[in-house]
Amino acid sequence: MPAVVQLKDIHKTYDSGEVPVHAVRGVTLDIAGGEFVAVMGASGSGKSTLMNLLGCLDRPTKGRYLLGGTDVSGLDRNQLADLRNQKLGFVFQGFNLLSRTTARENVELPMLYGQRRFSSKEIRDRALHSLDIVGLSNRADHFPSQLSGGQQQRVAIARALINDPQILLADEPTGNLDSKTAVEIMGVFQKLNEQGITLVMVTHELDIAHYCKRNLIMRDGRLVSDTAVSDRLIATVEMQKILAAEAAAKLTA
Amino acid sequence: MRFMNIIKVALRALRRSAMRSVLTALGIIIGVAAVIAMVSIGNGAKSQVEASIASLGQNIISVFPGNFTTGGVRGGFGSASTLTVEDAQAISREVSGVVAVSPEMNDRSQVLANGLNWNTQIRGEDVTYLDIRLWSVTDGEMFSEADVRNATKVCVIGKSVANQIFPNMDPVGQSLRIRNIPFKVLGVLASKGFNYFGQDQDDVLVIPYTSHLKRIARRPNLNSILIQAQSPELMAKIQQDVTDLLQQRRNGREPDFTVRNQQELAEAATATTKTMTVLLGAIAGVSLIVGGIGIMNIMLVSVTERTREIGIRLAVGAHGRDVLTQFLVEAIILSSMGGALGVLLGVGASELVSKLNGWPVLVSTSAIVGAVAFSAAIGVFFGFYPARKAAQLDPIEALRYE
Numbered sequence: 001m002p003a004v005v006q007l008k009d010i011h012k013t014y015d016s017g018e019v020p021v022h023a024v025r026g027v028t029l030d031i032a033g034g035e036f037v038a039v040m041g042a043s044g045s046g047k048s049t050l051m052n053l054l055g056c057l058d059r060p061t062k063g064r065y066l067l068g069g070t071d072v073s074g075l076d077r078n079q080l081a082d083l084r085n086q087k088l089g090f091v092f093q094g095f096n097l098l099s100r101t102t103a104r105e106n107v108e109l110p111m112l113y114g115q116r117r118f119s120s121k122e123i124r125d126r127a128l129h130s131l132d133i134v135g136l137s138n139r140a141d142h143f144p145s146q147l148s149g150g151q152q153q154r155v156a157i158a159r160a161l162i163n164d165p166q167i168l169l170a171d172e173p174t175g176n177l178d179s180k181t182a183v184e185i186m187g188v189f190q191k192l193n194e195q196g197i198t199l200v201m202v203t204h205e206l207d208i209a210h211y212c213k214r215n216l217i218m219r220d221g222r223l224v225s226d227t228a229v230s231d232r233l234i235a236t237v238e239m240q241k242i243l244a245a246e247a248a249a250k251l252t253a
Numbered sequence: 254m255r256f257m258n259i260i261k262v263a264l265r266a267l268r269r270s271a272m273r274s275v276l277t278a279l280g281i282i283i284g285v286a287a288v289i290a291m292v293s294i295g296n297g298a299k300s301q302v303e304a305s306i307a308s309l310g311q312n313i314i315s316v317f318p319g320n321f322t323t324g325g326v327r328g329g330f331g332s333a334s335t336l337t338v339e340d341a342q343a344i345s346r347e348v349s350g351v352v353a354v355s356p357e358m359n360d361r362s363q364v365l366a367n368g369l370n371w372n373t374q375i376r377g378e379d380v381t382y383l384d385i386r387l388w389s390v391t392d393g394e395m396f397s398e399a400d401v402r403n404a405t406k407v408c409v410i411g412k413s414v415a416n417q418i419f420p421n422m423d424p425v426g427q428s429l430r431i432r433n434i435p436f437k438v439l440g441v442l443a444s445k446g447f448n449y450f451g452q453d454q455d456d457v458l459v460i461p462y463t464s465h466l467k468r469i470a471r472r473p474n475l476n477s478i479l480i481q482a483q484s485p486e487l488m489a490k491i492q493q494d495v496t497d498l499l500q501q502r503r504n505g506r507e508p509d510f511t512v513r514n515q516q517e518l519a520e521a522a523t524a525t526t527k528t529m530t531v532l533l534g535a536i537a538g539v540s541l542i543v544g545g546i547g548i549m550n551i552m553l554v555s556v557t558e559r560t561r562e563i564g565i566r567l568a569v570g571a572h573g574r575d576v577l578t579q580f581l582v583e584a585i586i587l588s589s590m591g592g593a594l595g596v597l598l599g600v601g602a603s604e605l606v607s608k609l610n611g612w613p614v615l616v617s618t619s620a621i622v623g624a625v626a627f628s629a630a631i632g633v634f635f636g637f638y639p640a641r642k643a644a645q646l647d648p649i650e651a652l653r654y655e
Contacts, residue, residue, distance in 0.1 A: 055568075081572050084570045085569060086570070096565045109569050110569040110570055112258055113566070113569060113570040
């Protein structure tokens, strides 16, 4: 498959403070279609900055970023917004859903800001389809406050999927979740990946990274390790183990 | 983003903090209501003044005698005795566009009847006087042209005179004495009340000017000549024609008369109330601006509170323009709803004032339209800065905001 993401000697320097902070110092990276990449690193290693650059929320100070073959490093604010809308999907650690807005309306949000106009019915149908992919079509009219953490994150994933993005970016998607729900979310990701969706996620948990296919490690703004995952965990299998353990705990109790 | 969606999101946001929205709108409500009430009261006062001026009669031009100067002593306005009945007849005959002319005499004298007496104004007038002054006789009748021709001893009396001299009885047909000359009361004039200058217009007794000249004043000259023009447009021309005619009749002597136009009086009087209306409206307008600042304040708070929401919207592809429109629409909804409620309150308050105080109140459409348009404009003006602030937020910073 052709490379979806090509980073060529990407640098990012923040000048806002007294001392310029060189957060990313020359990252060169190719991510092909269908990959499932985990970016790891200690805090301050530059992995979040790299994610913001990948997600077109920020522009590199130096270097070239090709997304789906087109150079996006020189685009302006509105062009980047359109790119985020059409080609990228975001999943955040804190879910970032609009409160007092139903799950379906949250999922519809990116479609409302697209350059193309859709009929209300089309928007609704696609939102429901998206919710169906993450297994929440029966919760469409619930508000975020009525959903569990795992469910909220799945709504966020449905929102990220609605415009058929080329790549799904997740920033610590399991950071706010307990281990069992984390496995559940990784299961959703693995299922999406099997359907051909490219995923890049940031995590600091090694075991979570083991659900991915490729692990990158960053330190001081540079990539220091790039390895394929050999002993990959499969979420459905892990979930079976957890359920079995729970059942056993109840038996012995 | 589609407009219906923008409206929906804006209404939802306003409803979420309903109390706050109402209090914010209250600033505009009070502002708009104050502007409407003040302008209505001002307009009411203006129309009252105009009505009271109009009650003096319409399109009236008056000719007064000039100053009398003898041995260096200057007699002041109208002191000369130079206007004659012939002058009045000449005006009536020769100046076109004149509807009616009444030679006027004016004296104060004691009136006696019925064992009572009363000092009042004795006016000598022609029969046209009542038409010129838009006046009428309620009981009895006006004296006739024959009465004027024959200098008959008849009179019509004002309501106040009737009340003073003939309490609890019908004055029509009664006799009264002016300077010991008996006059017969033919009728009682309709009540006109007090005029703009505070004079009781009903404290008057009107007799034929011929009777006045011959029996009361006993002098050949008139106090003034009352002229009614056909239309307001003709006033200036007639004023000029009358001046020319009288000048001509004096064979090149110094002008010894003054021609005055009631329009000037009306303009001076309405200018005062107009100034008052503008002043009241301006003061109320200040409260409208204060209301606008309230909206700006709350919108700024709202932008800060919803930083994360803005971040989410920007992250999924909203342009700065979308966010700007969103907050601007919210501000406009807030201010125009305030404006609409303000109109209701303002009209209500105007009605209440007119009921409680008996003031005339004139609610003008232009004040309503103006106040609502202005309040919407305030929404745009004061909403723009917070909205722009929201639109310029950095999506990363906004998402990180706690």
